[in-house]
Amino acid sequence: MNYQFKWSVLWSGQSGVWLLQGLITTVEISALAWVLAAALGILSGALRTVPWKPARALATAYVEFFRNVPLLVWMFFWYFGVPPLLPRAVQDWIFNHGAEFWAGMFALGVYHGARMSEVIRSGIQAIPRTQFEASVAMGLTTFQAYRLVIVPIALRLIVPPATSESLNLLKNSSVALTISVAELTFQTRQIETYTAKAIEALTAGTVIYLVLCVGIAAIMARVERRFAIPGLIARGG
Amino acid sequence: MKRMFSVVVAVAVALGLSLASSVGAQQDTLAKIKETGVLTIGTRTGSPPFAYVNKNNEWVGFSIDLVEMLVKPEVQKAVGKSIKIEKKESTPPTRIPLLSSNAVDLIAGTMTDTPQRREAVDFSLTFFYTGAQFLVKKGSPIKGVNDLAGKRVAAQQGATNAKIIREKYPQAQLREFPDQPAAFQALLQGQVDAYTNDGIQLYGLKAKAPKPDEWDVVGDFYSEEPYGMAMRKGDAKFKAAVDAGLKNGFESGKYFEIYEKWFGPKGELPYPMTPQVKAYLLKQIGK
Numbered sequence: 001m002n003y004q005f006k007w008s009v010l011w012s013g014q015s016g017v018w019l020l021q022g023l024i025t026t027v028e029i030s031a032l033a034w035v036l037a038a039a040l041g042i043l044s045g046a047l048r049t050v051p052w053k054p055a056r057a058l059a060t061a062y063v064e065f066f067r068n069v070p071l072l073v074w075m076f077f078w079y080f081g082v083p084p085l086l087p088r089a090v091q092d093w094i095f096n097h098g099a100e101f102w103a104g105m106f107a108l109g110v111y112h113g114a115r116m117s118e119v120i121r122s123g124i125q126a127i128p129r130t131q132f133e134a135s136v137a138m139g140l141t142t143f144q145a146y147r148l149v150i151v152p153i154a155l156r157l158i159v160p161p162a163t164s165e166s167l168n169l170l171k172n173s174s175v176a177l178t179i180s181v182a183e184l185t186f187q188t189r190q191i192e193t194y195t196a197k198a199i200e201a202l203t204a205g206t207v208i209y210l211v212l213c214v215g216i217a218a219i220m221a222r223v224e225r226r227f228a229i230p231g232l233i234a235r236g237g
Numbered sequence: 238m239k240r241m242f243s244v245v246v247a248v249a250v251a252l253g254l255s256l257a258s259s260v261g262a263q264q265d266t267l268a269k270i271k272e273t274g275v276l277t278i279g280t281r282t283g284s285p286p287f288a289y290v291n292k293n294n295e296w297v298g299f300s301i302d303l304v305e306m307l308v309k310p311e312v313q314k315a316v317g318k319s320i321k322i323e324k325k326e327s328t329p330p331t332r333i334p335l336l337s338s339n340a341v342d343l344i345a346g347t348m349t350d351t352p353q354r355r356e357a358v359d360f361s362l363t364f365f366y367t368g369a370q371f372l373v374k375k376g377s378p379i380k381g382v383n384d385l386a387g388k389r390v391a392a393q394q395g396a397t398n399a400k401i402i403r404e405k406y407p408q409a410q411l412r413e414f415p416d417q418p419a420a421f422q423a424l425l426q427g428q429v430d431a432y433t434n435d436g437i438q439l440y441g442l443k444a445k446a447p448k449p450d451e452w453d454v455v456g457d458f459y460s461e462e463p464y465g466m467a468m469r470k471g472d473a474k475f476k477a478a479v480d481a482g483l484k485n486g487f488e489s490g491k492y493f494e495i496y497e498k499w500f501g502p503k504g505e506l507p508y509p510m511t512p513q514v515k516a517y518l519l520k521q522i523g524k
Contacts, residue, residue, distance in 0.1 A: 027392070083427075092427075095429070096410070099428060101426075179419070180414050192395075
């Protein structure tokens with residue numbers, strides 16, 4: 001096969017604008033979903049370790065239900081399944097105001113919240129039990145012990161796996177194109193259909209994802225160093 | 238996934254093709270048919286009513302009937318003996334390579350005649366004409382392409398009509414879905430106000446909807462999708478035979494009988510022929 005490369009398709013016409021728009025949408029949806037995932041993950045991850053059975057059961061149910069159904073199904077669930085539960089007027093309003101984006105954001109956030117939860121639980125369980133017992137012995141309530149001692153330490157322990165999970169979230173945001181969210185992958189396909197130059201368009205998309213992810217990984221590495229507790233967490237390198 | 242598959246198939250066929258062409262391609266299709274007694278057509282298995290495998294497991298359809306009843310007699314006349322029609326499956330990414338590799342002689346399915354494709358293949362007279370329209374809920378204020386301001390319109394990503402809406406009707410809120418089922422579901426549930434695609438496809442969707450009476454196909458064609466039969470480029474004698482077959486069909490009215498059989502009120506998919514389309518088809522033979 002004789003494939004004629006024509007890299008100029010990436011900056012001629014509207015391609016550049018499309019890629020930029022796609023990048024912005026990807027970053028927006030991922031950032032919002034990440035906040036949701038982190039909140040749900042910390043909450044349910046902590047609940048899975050508390051000495052109260054109903055809370056553990058609830059958190060376990062959330063995690064197993066949401067992480068064991070494919071993300072694509074969740075996209076369709078939030079876009080096609082949830083709106084019919086709302087009143088007609090509300091439905092119309094949200095359909096006119098970016099229902100696709102918000103459905104995608106919830107799908108991504110709730111799904112990754114369940115996965116994040118496991119990361120956080122393993123962090124909490126890595127802390128010796130005596131730490132919790134000592135906190136309670138000092139007069140803290142269970143909630144205070146989690147808020148002031150256990151969770152802050154756990155969050156420092158789990159930075160590396162949480163970084164991986166966050167990068168997964170960012171890349172998984174491309175699944176939102178199935179419900180018409182014009183994110184980065186959507187725009188690369190758009191360029192492909194306009195120019196019939198698939199390899200150039202895919203390369204541009206790949207490079208942008210790569211730069212984005214490497215950038216985030218670098219920031220997280222700094223965060224890890226900055227917040228490490230001297231003497232408590234062993235550091236390699 | 239499906240897209241990936243298409244790419245793989247296209248690449249595989251292209252590789253085979255480069256081998257085949259080095260062996261030596263046969264140019265004169267009529268001579269080939271005369272020798273083998275077979276006209277091989279590339280057609281579809283899942284595009285009712287153009288070409289599909291029906292409930293009785295028969296490979297039938299409008300495009301296949303046109304070949305059997307109109308093209309075959311002309312080709313027989315040209316080669317001076319009776320011939321058989323053999324059918325092979327062809328899909329959008331494989332049909333041009335199949336043709337160029339001599340695996341099939343004629344593509345008779347749902348192929349739109351476009352200027353880009355004309356650089357690779359020759360097209361017969363147009364045998365079916367459709368264009369982009371809108372599928373909407375009955376009673377919708379959308380009556381055509383000029384009523385789209387502020388409306389949510391679904392389209393298939395990569396389709397010509399999505400491109401037209403984006404460029405010429407930016408006042409519409411365009412929602413692009415990677416495939417037809419998702420876009421149609423969005424219409425059924427009210428996520429979008431209209432779904433745009435080729436009219437004939439919309440009639441097919443309407444027929445498949447849970448309650449077909451609740452939906453309407455509206456609007457004049459705002460894009461042109463003429464379907465033609467494709468042949469290897471530069472084979473004038475074969476093209477003349479195929480065109481003669483279709484021309485006779487238009488002149489004798491046989492074509493319209495076949496149309497009625499598939500698209501008439503009792504047909505597989507009722508799709509009334511508009512005067513505009515009829516005039517277009519007849520204009521091809523100078524009427």
